[in-house]
Amino acid sequence: MIDRQRRTPRRVCFASPWRALVAGLCAIGLLGSCSSDDTTLTVFAASSLTDALDDIIAEHVAAGGPPIRVSYAGSSTLAAQIIDGAPADVFISANPEQMDAVTTVIDGHGAPVTIAHNSLVIAVERDNPLGITGLADLERPDLLIAIAAPEVPAGDYARRALDAAGVVFTPTTFETDVRAVVTRVALGEVDAGIVYASDIAGRDTTDDDTAAVAAVPLGHPDAAGITAEYPALALDATNAAAVDFVAFLGGPIATAAMAARGFGPP
Amino acid sequence: MTSLRTRRRRTAPRTPIPIVVLAVIAVVFFALPLLALLQRVPWSDVGDLFTASAPREALLLSLLTSVIATTCALVLGLPLAWVLARTQLPGRHVIRAVCTLTMVLPPVVAGVALLAALGRRGLIGASLNDWFGIRLPFTTPAVVIAQVFVAMPFLVLTVESALHSTDRTVEDAARTLGASPWTVIRRVTLPAVRPAILSGLVLTWARALGEFGATVTFAGNFPGTTRTLPVATYLALESDVDQAVLMSVLLMVVSFVVLVSMRDRWTGAIGGRR
Amino acid sequence: MSVHGRIIVHVGECRIDVPIDIATGATVAIIGPNGAGKTTVLRCLAGLQPLDDGRLVGVDGVWDDPDAGVFIPPQHRRVAMMFQQHALISHLNVRDNVAFGPRSRGVGTTAADQRAADVLARVGATHLISRRVTDLSGGEAQRVALARALAADPEVLLLDEPLAALDAATRPAMRRLLAADDLPTRMIVTHDPIDALTLADQIMVIDDGVLVQVGSPRELVDTPRSAYVAEILGLNPLSGVLTGDQLLIGGYPLTVGAHTVADGDVVAVVRPRSVSLHRSRPEGSPRNVWSTRVEAIERSADRVRVRLGAPLPLVVEVTEGGLAALDVGTGDDVWASVKASEIAVFPN
Numbered sequence: 001m002i003d004r005q006r007r008t009p010r011r012v013c014f015a016s017p018w019r020a021l022v023a024g025l026c027a028i029g030l031l032g033s034c035s036s037d038d039t040t041l042t043v044f045a046a047s048s049l050t051d052a053l054d055d056i057i058a059e060h061v062a063a064g065g066p067p068i069r070v071s072y073a074g075s076s077t078l079a080a081q082i083i084d085g086a087p088a089d090v091f092i093s094a095n096p097e098q099m100d101a102v103t104t105v106i107d108g109h110g111a112p113v114t115i116a117h118n119s120l121v122i123a124v125e126r127d128n129p130l131g132i133t134g135l136a137d138l139e140r141p142d143l144l145i146a147i148a149a150p151e152v153p154a155g156d157y158a159r160r161a162l163d164a165a166g167v168v169f170t171p172t173t174f175e176t177d178v179r180a181v182v183t184r185v186a187l188g189e190v191d192a193g194i195v196y197a198s199d200i201a202g203r204d205t206t207d208d209d210t211a212a213v214a215a216v217p218l219g220h221p222d223a224a225g226i227t228a229e230y231p232a233l234a235l236d237a238t239n240a241a242a243v244d245f246v247a248f249l250g251g252p253i254a255t256a257a258m259a260a261r262g263f264g265p266p
Numbered sequence: 267m268t269s270l271r272t273r274r275r276r277t278a279p280r281t282p283i284p285i286v287v288l289a290v291i292a293v294v295f296f297a298l299p300l301l302a303l304l305q306r307v308p309w310s311d312v313g314d315l316f317t318a319s320a321p322r323e324a325l326l327l328s329l330l331t332s333v334i335a336t337t338c339a340l341v342l343g344l345p346l347a348w349v350l351a352r353t354q355l356p357g358r359h360v361i362r363a364v365c366t367l368t369m370v371l372p373p374v375v376a377g378v379a380l381l382a383a384l385g386r387r388g389l390i391g392a393s394l395n396d397w398f399g400i401r402l403p404f405t406t407p408a409v410v411i412a413q414v415f416v417a418m419p420f421l422v423l424t425v426e427s428a429l430h431s432t433d434r435t436v437e438d439a440a441r442t443l444g445a446s447p448w449t450v451i452r453r454v455t456l457p458a459v460r461p462a463i464l465s466g467l468v469l470t471w472a473r474a475l476g477e478f479g480a481t482v483t484f485a486g487n488f489p490g491t492t493r494t495l496p497v498a499t500y501l502a503l504e505s506d507v508d509q510a511v512l513m514s515v516l517l518m519v520v521s522f523v524v525l526v527s528m529r530d531r532w533t534g535a536i537g538g539r540r
Numbered sequence: 541m542s543v544h545g546r547i548i549v550h551v552g553e554c555r556i557d558v559p560i561d562i563a564t565g566a567t568v569a570i571i572g573p574n575g576a577g578k579t580t581v582l583r584c585l586a587g588l589q590p591l592d593d594g595r596l597v598g599v600d601g602v603w604d605d606p607d608a609g610v611f612i613p614p615q616h617r618r619v620a621m622m623f624q625q626h627a628l629i630s631h632l633n634v635r636d637n638v639a640f641g642p643r644s645r646g647v648g649t650t651a652a653d654q655r656a657a658d659v660l661a662r663v664g665a666t667h668l669i670s671r672r673v674t675d676l677s678g679g680e681a682q683r684v685a686l687a688r689a690l691a692a693d694p695e696v697l698l699l700d701e702p703l704a705a706l707d708a709a710t711r712p713a714m715r716r717l718l719a720a721d722d723l724p725t726r727m728i729v730t731h732d733p734i735d736a737l738t739l740a741d742q743i744m745v746i747d748d749g750v751l752v753q754v755g756s757p758r759e760l761v762d763t764p765r766s767a768y769v770a771e772i773l774g775l776n777p778l779s780g781v782l783t784g785d786q787l788l789i790g791g792y793p794l795t796v797g798a799h800t801v802a803d804g805d806v807v808a809v810v811r812p813r814s815v816s817l818h819r820s821r822p823e824g825s826p827r828n829v830w831s832t833r834v835e836a837i838e839r840s841a842d843r844v845r846v847r848l849g850a851p852l853p854l855v856v857e858v859t860e861g862g863l864a865a866l867d868v869g870t871g872d873d874v875w876a877s878v879k880a881s882e883i884a885v886f887p888n
Contacts, residue, residue, distance in 0.1 A: 173486025443641035
């Protein structure tokens with residue numbers, strides 16, 4: 001039984017058997033009921049990678065790679081499923097902590113490789129009508145601001161950035177995931193939010209509300225240093241296709257695809 | 267000569283075995299996950315649960331908003347049920363469908379609809395904000411609004427159904443005896459549908475208490491103001507599973523106590539039979 | 541004071557057009573087949589059904605006049621209605637039910653309860669005063685319903701099939717209550733001709749939404765204006781061909797007494813009590829004698845009705861003792877006779 005840590009602000013979700021069992025069963029059921037094609041690669045990836053990873057997979061398949069099926073979810077959920085035995089071939093986490101949880105239990109191929117970074121930006125409405133230039137502006141009392149809840153990685157990074165910049169304010173709402181923060185700003189329900197750069201830059205331009213959101217840099221050197229880190233790992237060293245894919249993820253084509261979606265280099 | 271029998275006579279018809287078996291399976295289906303949840307509770311930490319402000323705050327907010335929401339549902343839902351059941355209003359069926367749609371819509375969709383209407387850029391919300399400075403999202407009233415939006419249909423439908431099956435002859439008799447329409451409602455009709463109103467209230471309250479999707483979408487999530495117990499539990503799953511289990515069990519126990527104390531007074535949803 | 545006017549309503553596909561003329565203190569029975577519109581007439585008088593046309597003038601003024609745009613709702617008419625299924629308020633006890641009328645009109649609780657006690661005594665139901673409605677038998681409930689209607693002190697009492705749901709044992713008691721002299725103007729809808737004939741001063745026969753005949757019980761029995769009226773009153777109407785004083789009914793000859801009807805197609809009415817039954821061929825004066833078979837024997841608390849088969853299908857009313865003396869059962873042969881003077885003929 002793995003030790004459980006109690007109630008630190010950002011708590012890693014270790015194996016609580018009941019939850020992982022249910023999640024694992026679902027994952028197994030979902031994946032197992034799909035095609036029995038053994039060559040299909042199963043990738044578990046953090047949800048903030050959604051559009052970017054789809055692009056990379058398209059590139060990989062075009063270059064002759066095997067078909068790939070991706071399961072996007074919160075990193076802690078994915079880690080729990082993998083630990084319980086979900087048949088994932090590759091794991092890409094939004095923070096190193098969840099990857100550490102997995103590697104404690106599973107011997108993957110070598111060490112995890114960081115394939116991208118994601119900086120934080122302030123999301124504002126297109127044309128920035130309130131003239132927000134940086135984190136310090138968020139202290140204005142009349143502003144409605146949304147950040148992700150501290151329990152999710154994006155919220156934790158945002159809190160750390162605010163602490164680093166010495167900026168203090170009371171957010172209006174803590175969203176349950178970072179994309180919801182973007183939506184709040186896009187809908188005009190809040191004036192600003194702290195999100196990943198990829199959440200704004202990487203969105204498909206066909207989305208109606210993309211044009212409604214713009215990114216403003218944090219404007220503080222200490223805060224700008226807080227970035228999300230994405231380690232990737234092939235979970236089965238004997239699976240050549242998985243190892244190959246992870247190598248591809250670290251390669252120039254993947255990096256370029258990430259950059260096109262607003263991610264920073266590895 | 268019949269011998270004396272001390273064995274009890276079976277006088278009630280025997281329930282067929284297949285029914286018993288399926289019923290047992292149904293009970294196990296419900297009981298098993300709930301018991302499993304109880305089994306996961308870190309009982310040594312239960313004390314912390316009540317000293318930690320977050321779960322207590324969330325629970326109090328949930329109880330407060332769900333009770334207010336149920337009251338609002340009663341005030342608005344009873345007249346609506348009356349109009350649907352007792353008038354010949356054209357388009358009644360369309361109105362009924364519109365008013366009960368939120369019962370089948372995914373709650374998040376309901377939340378988005380509320381934003382579209384009452385959000386800062388919403389159909390009405392924009393005017394409220396610009397002219398009166400009233401902003402609804404991210405406030406506790408928004409939680410109540412979201413809960414009423416998704417839970418009121420339960421009250422409307424149970425009461426409307428009961429109103430359909432009341433005995434009109436008794437009401438006719440009352441009218442000929444000199445009762446004004448309001449007296450008939452007060453002394454004849456409403457008492458007759460009291461069981462249905464009660465069951466509708468319980469269902470509405472339970473739905474409001476457990477409401478998550480519409481609440482978090484429309485009202486957001488802020489401790490003490492808009493973080494209800496379901497929202498707090500969902501977020502706790504991301505980081506502190508024990509906390510999530512404790513809060514889940516808390517919600518479960520509160521609901522369980524209320525439902526048990528109602529006994530079977532609230533199950534007469536249709537027809538108001540006691 | 542009285543109620544008069546004309547009721548014209550469209551209910552579903554039926555059109556009801558019935559003139560109303562009720563004298564104060566009278567008891568009027570409305571009789572007719574199901575769906576004829578009897579209950580609708582009552583509901584119009586009560587104000588539960590508005591008129592489409594026509595006019596109703598009640599004891600204290602115009603009740604309903606569509607042309608003039610006047611409609612007095614039920615609670616403002618001095619009428620009370622009794623229903624087939626008592627229609628008592630089930631969550632109130634007997635006292636509160638009976639006091640409901642006075643309380644609804646603003647009478648204080650004490651005075652209303654006193655009135656309830658008085659009226660319950662009048663109908664012999666004092667012992668029921670604290671009972672729950674669900675604990676009452678059918679007969680007790682109807683008694684309470686009558687008390688409740690009377691407690692409201694109506695000018696007109698409307699009764700919709702008040703005896704239909706009662707069993708044969710309780711019906712006589714209720715009938716006696718309804719026949720009391722000190723009741724207000726009554727209008728009773730019934731499907732039982734005997735109730736109509738015994739309780740009412742005036743009978744209205746309604747069929748298919750129209751008034752077929754109205755008159756005292758004597759008038760209707762003596763001179764039913766149509767075969768339908770005769771039938772509804774339980775008289776035996778038979779179609780036949782009259783030639784002089786010979787009546788051919790289905791080919792079987794009967795001799796009729798003095799009459800003023802022309803030859804041709806006629807309806808002959810033979811009252812159930814006019815026919816005698818015998819074990820063997822009777823001697824004596826009756827000129828019409830025939831052998832027939834007992835098809836059915838219907839017993840109710842009041843009477844025994846024997847249905848005869850071919851050649852003359854008739855219903856004969858005998859006493860229980862008479863039937864016992866006959867010692868016949870269903871399917872047995874029997875002799876029937878009727879005096880020529882007891883056969884009434886009408887043009888068809």
